Amino acid sequence: MNIFNWIKYEIKACLRxxxxxxxxxxKLPFERITxxxxxxxxxxxxxxxxxxxxxxxxxIDPYDIYLPLAEGLKKLExxxxxxxxxxxxxxxxxxSGVWLAQVSKILEFGQNFGSSRxxxxxxxxxxxxxxxxxxxxxxxHARGAVFGDALASLLEKAGFQVVREYYVNxxxxxxxxxxxxxxxxxxxxxxANSNIPECDYPxxxxxxxxxxLVMREGDNLINALEQEWLEPVRTxxxxxIMTNIMKDLLTMxxxxxxxxxxxxxxxxxxxxRALAKLEEAGLVYRGVLTPPKGKCPDDWEPRPQLLFRSTxxxxxxDRPLQKPDGSWTYFSNDIAYHMDKVERGYMDMIDVxxxxxxxxxxxxxxxxxxxxAGQGNLDVKLCQIVHMLDGGKPVRMSKRSGNFxxxxxxxxxxxxxxxRFIMLTRRNDQTLEFDYRQVSEQSRNNPVFYVQYAxxxxxxxxxxxxEIFVAEDLSDFALSQAEINLLTDHNELKLSKLLASWxxxxxxxxxxxxxxxxxxxxxxxxxxxxxLWSKGRENAxxxxxxxxxxxxxxxxxxxVRATATVIASGLKIIGVxxxxxxxx
RNA sequence: GCACCCGUAGCUUAAUUGGAUAGAGUUCUGCCCUCCGAAGGCAGAGGUUACAGGUUCGAAUCCUGUCGGGUGCACCA
Numbered sequence: 312m313n314i315f316n317w318i319k320y321e322i323k324a325c326l327r328x329x330x331x332x333x334x335x336x337x338k339l340p341f342e343r344i345t346x347x348x349x350x351x352x353x354x355x356x357x358x359x360x361x362x363x364x365x366x367x368x369x370x371i372d373p374y375d376i377y378l379p380l381a382e383g384l385k386k387l388e389x390x391x392x393x394x395x396x397x398x399x400x401x402x403x404x405x406x407s408g409v410w411l412a413q414v415s416k417i418l419e420f421g422q423n424f425g426s427s428r429x430x431x432x433x434x435x436x437x438x439x440x441x442x443x444x445x446x447x448x449x450x451x452h453a454r455g456a457v458f459g460d461a462l463a464s465l466l467e468k469a470g471f472q473v474v475r476e477y478y479v480n481x482x483x484x485x486x487x488x489x490x491x492x493x494x495x496x497x498x499x500x501x502x503a504n505s506n507i508p509e510c511d512y513p514x515x516x517x518x519x520x521x522x523x524l525v526m527r528e529g530d531n532l533i534n535a536l537e538q539e540w541l542e543p544v545r546t547x548x549x550x551x552i553m554t555n556i557m558k559d560l561l562t563m564x565x566x567x568x569x570x571x572x573x574x575x576x577x578x579x580x581x582x583x584r585a586l587a588k589l590e591e592a593g594l595v596y597r598g599v600l601t602p603p604k605g606k607c608p609d610d611w612e613p614r615p616q617l618l619f620r621s622t623x624x625x626x627x628x629d630r631p632l633q634k635p636d637g638s639w640t641y642f643s644n645d646i647a648y649h650m651d652k653v654e655r656g657y658m659d660m661i662d663v664x665x666x667x668x669x670x671x672x673x674x675x676x677x678x679x680x681x682x683x684a685g686q687g688n689l690d691v692k693l694c695q696i697v698h699m700l701d702g703g704k705p706v707r708m709s710k711r712s713g714n715f716x717x718x719x720x721x722x723x724x725x726x727x728x729x730x731r732f733i734m735l736t737r738r739n740d741q742t743l744e745f746d747y748r749q750v751s752e753q754s755r756n757n758p759v760f761y762v763q764y765a766x767x768x769x770x771x772x773x774x775x776x777x778e779i780f781v782a783e784d785l786s787d788f789a790l791s792q793a794e795i796n797l798l799t800d801h802n803e804l805k806l807s808k809l810l811a812s813w814x815x816x817x818x819x820x821x822x823x824x825x826x827x828x829x830x831x832x833x834x835x836x837x838x839x840x841x842x843l844w845s846k847g848r849e850n851a852x853x854x855x856x857x858x859x860x861x862x863x864x865x866x867x868x869x870x871v872r873a874t875a876t877v878i879a880s881g882l883k884i885i886g887v888x889x890x891x892x893x894x895x
Numbered sequence: 896g897c898a899c900c901c902g903u904a905g906c907u908u909a910a911u912u913g914g915a916u917a918g919a920g921u922u923c924u925g926c927c928c929u930c931c932g933a934a935g936g937c938a939g940a941g942g943u944u945a946c947a948g949g950u951u952c953g954a955a956u957c958c959u960g961u962c963g964g965g966u967g968c969a970c971c972a
Contacts, residue, residue, distance in 0.1 A: 347911050350918080360914065363952060373952085398952050400915065443972065485972055600969050605896030608969075616969075627898050627968085634970055641972050669899050670967035693900070696965085737908075740900065742965080744907065753934050756907095756920055760934075768932060775931050812911095819911060831909065834919085845936035848928070856931050871931095893934070 313427070313814040314413070318357055318403065319346035325383030326361065326376075333379065335369050348812060355392075355402035356410075356808065363399035373399035407804055411795045413811035417873040418791035422880045425813040429821065430471030436657035437463045440560065440567070441478040444552045445489040446514050448559045448718040451665070454694045454743065457734040457886070459663040460565045461826035462692070464884045469821030474657070477567045478648060481549050482574045483641065488512050490545040494532070496521025497544070503533050520548050559718050563727045564886045571651070573644055581647035581654075582639055586632070588650075588682050594620040600628060619646075624677030646678045653679075653687055660689045661824060666740075669693055690824055694739045700746040725750055728887045732759040735830040735885055753893075758834050762878060763890045765837035768844060769875035770891040772855050776868050779858055783865075790872050793865040800853060802843040803870060809839050810877050817884075826884065833881045840874050 323341055330339065344365075349358040361380065362373035369376070374395060381393040384403065391404040417424045439459020442452050463473045480486070492512040498504075500521045524532075524547060532540045553570070560567065576582075589595045598618050602611045618629040619642075632643045639647075652660055660679065664671070672691045679689040699706040699716055706716060721730060729750050736758055737743040753760045777785055798804065813832070820828035847854035855867040879889040 343913095345911085345914085347914090349915070350910075351915070354915070358915085360953095363914085366952080396915080398915080402915095445972095480972060483972060603897065603968055606968065611969075614969085618969095631969060636970090640970075665966095666900070667966060668972095669965095672899075693966095695900080741908075742901085755935080758920085761920095764932085764934065768935085772931055779931090815911080823912065825912095827909095828911085831919090838919085841935055842937090844931080845927085845933090848930070848933085848936075851930065854931060892932090894932080 312413075312416070313818065314405075314409070314811060315346050315348070315357065315815050316818075319344070319359075321384060321387060322346060322359055322361055322380065325380050326365070328383070329376075329379035335365075339365055339368055347815075348808075349400075349402065352805070354396075354400070355394075355404045357403040357405070359401050359403070360399075362395060362401055366399065377401055407799075407807075408796050410804065410807045410811050411798055414798075414807050414870055414873045415791045415793070415795050417810060417813075417876050418787045418869060421787060421876060422883065424876065425817045425880055426468055426470070427814060427818050427821070428470045429818050430466060430469050432470065432472050433659060434657050435466050435471045435473050435659045435661065436476055436652050436655075437466070437473055437661045437663070438476045438478055438652075439463075439663035440556075440565075441480070441663075442556065443480045443485060444549045444556065445485055445512075446552065447516055448556055449715040450699055450718055450721050450745075451697055451715075453563070453718055453721065453730060454697050454734050454739075455663045455665060456560065456563060456565055457731050458692065458694050458739055458826060459661075460563075461731070461735055461829070461885050462661065462663070462824060464886065465817065465821050465826050465829065468817050468884055471659075471821070475566070475568045476652075477570045479549075479553065479570050479572045479574075480641075481572050482577060482644075486545060486549065487541065489517075490541060490548055492517045493520045493524060493548045494540055494544050497524045497528075497532065500525045501530055501533060503530075520551060523551060524548075559722070562719070562722050563731065571648065573648065576647050576651055577639070577644060579651075581651050582643055585647050585650040585682055586643075589619060589646075592681060592684075594623065594681050595632070596620065596629075598629065600631070619674075619678065619681075621674045621677040624673070624680050626673040626677050630674045642674060642678075645675060646682065649675070649679050649687075649689070650682050653683055658683065658687045660687065662689065662691045664691060664693055666693050666695045692739055692824060695737075695742045697734075698742060698744045700744055700748075702748040703746065706747075721747075728763075729759050731886045732762070732830060735827045738825070738827055758830065759887070761841075762833045762837045762882070763887075764893060765840045766875055766878045766882075766889045767891060767893045769840065769871045769878070772871045773868065773875075776856050776864065779856060780861070780864070783861070785868065787872060787876075790865065790869040793869045794862055795866050795869055797863050797866040798870060800843075800846070802839070802846055802853075803867070806836075806839045806843055806874065807870065809836055810873055813877050813880070829881050829884050833878055833885075836874065836878060836881075 322344065344359060344361045346357060346359045349355060362376040365376050366373040377395040380401065384390050384393050389405050389409045391406050393401060393403050395401050437459055440452060440456045442448055460475065463475045466473045489512055496518050524544065527547065586595065596618055597615050599613045599615050614635065616631045617633040619632050621630050622628060630642055631640055634640055649660065676689050676691065679687045724747060733745060733750050750757060750759065755761055773785065816828060816832045820826060855871055857864050882889045
């Protein structure tokens with residue numbers, strides 16, 4: 312249960328009855344009321360802005376809102392105190408037993424604690440990775456992949472029905488270029504005279520693809536005409552590259568529910584339906600674009616094209632739907648793809664893009680808005696670039712030579728757990744520094760280690776307790792029955808409150824589409840736990856295990872176990888395996 | 896030239912979506928192991944939130960402008 316939601320409900324109930332008895336105006340902005348833990352714990356457990364929000368529309372002093380509210384809240388058994396401070400915050404304290412009871416709940420519900428019904432089973436489509444099948448994933452793809460995957464898990468935890476989707480851009484000139492290169496390498500592998508020019512498409516892996524093609528086709532394609540070999544080579548290469556991409560994703564623990572092929576979308580001719588919708592709304596016309604000022608391409612020529620009126624939705628210019636040869640643009644196919652998502656029942660969509668696609672956001676949002684008559688929601692999350700460092704020095708990445716750092720190389724050096732966690736230690740719209748050396752450090756400034764260490768320590772305590780209390784049942788269920796109210800230390804309460812706020816973290820991170828909050832929350836939990844641990848070093852009375860005091864030990868073990876449970880639950884969203892011990 | 900994103904301690908950054916005295920790590924200094932994992936903890940210090948206005952009970956957050964950095968700019972994907 313989310314305690315904050317519950318108190319919010321009670322606050323609104325009090326205010327509604329006060330509104331009637333005191334004849335307050337009818338339409339008050341109750342939706343703007345927040346109920347949250349104050350930043351500074353000395354301000355109590357829970358704070359609300361209700362008095363400040365409502366004072367003006369009612370035309371009274373915040374204090375006159377506080378009075379009936381406090382009167383109502385104080386009737387609740389769990390509420391210890393309610394007070395108002397300048398400039399009108401109402402601070403609420405709950406009996407410590409309320410928070411401690413959450414510790415027992417954690418043990419009762421296990422990893423399900425924190426799961427929310429906020430999403431109410433609403434379908435959400437999360438599209439991420441979507442790297443072109445023209446080569447292996449490289450390090451820069453990792454961020455979007457991890458972000459999207461964690462976001463999907465987070466939304467699931469918050470009660471949404473999520474599908475993880477990869478859009479395969481298996482059509483277009485890039486793909487054909489790649490296929491040409493593969494064919495060139497194929498001829499090279501056979502020592503055949505090449506009458507086609509070497510393509511400038513970079514990458515060593517193309518040689519492997521060429522050889523693999525030899526394995527499969529022998530010299531069957533050696534004298535084929537382009538229109539004969541292009542299709543099979545393209546299909547072969549895309550399949551193989553996608554297999555490798557999926558292998559990397561699997562290593563990272565990413566399992567996509569669906570791979571949507573652009574080629575299939577084109578084939579199904581979804582675009583004609585999408586276009587019909589746009590035309591119906593009067594959003595398609597034939598016109599001539601003006602060249603951008605200050606950066607006019609050399610080969611610019613004014614030509615009439617089929618355009619989408621995206622400016623009507625706040626875009627800078629209207630966007631072309633057709634290429635000069637009459638075929639559809641990438642944008643058109645993407646409109647069709649989003650239409651396809653909508654037709655599959657996803658009115659809520661999230662696209663995870665790299666920052667270099669920022670200029671694309673407005674037009675695709677415009678398109679979604681247009682084809683759903685404003686009913687569909689598309690949130691585009693841009694992931695900023697990752698600077699790869701090695702001991703503070705930038706790792707050079709040359710795209711031109713094709714010598715970029717591949718994702719599988721990174722995974723080999725640091726492993727999937729470290730990679731996943733670090734990718735979420737920054738907001739998605741901030742650039743991120745990824746230092747090979749620092750992320751494998753085992754110290755406080757490595758958040759992955761720090762959180763894992765807390766989990767391992769907690770597990771260690773339980774192991775020790777089992778040895779000392781051999782006859783005792785230390786199962787989660789047994790611990791959930793422990794006399795938890797014996798916990799009275801300040802740090803124990805602080806940790807309990809933090810653990811109790813896990814459901815709130817899940818809900819707020821999910822609704823803002825910000826999975827990094829989970830990583831930061833876990834770092835907080837770890838810090839509170841390490842702090843509590845150290846108290847036992849300074850004062851033996853505060854240690855978790857007191858050999859001759861069964862009752863208090865059970866209560867403390869319960870808290871320790873709850874801590875491990877919440878950490879594990881959070882790590883699961885991030886996609887990191889919790890470690891029971893770190894010793895090698 | 897235009898658009899989008901960003902600008903927070905020396906460095907890397909967070910801030911409960913508009914809340915209270917802007918929090919962490921790193922670095923430096925000094926403490927805490929007879930003891931459940933010192934791979935930890937505690938304390939000190941560091942800020943005109945790029946700048947200037949505005950909106951209001953209240954702004955790092957929203958609006959306008961300026962400066963600085965990044966990304967993109969018919970037809971590619």
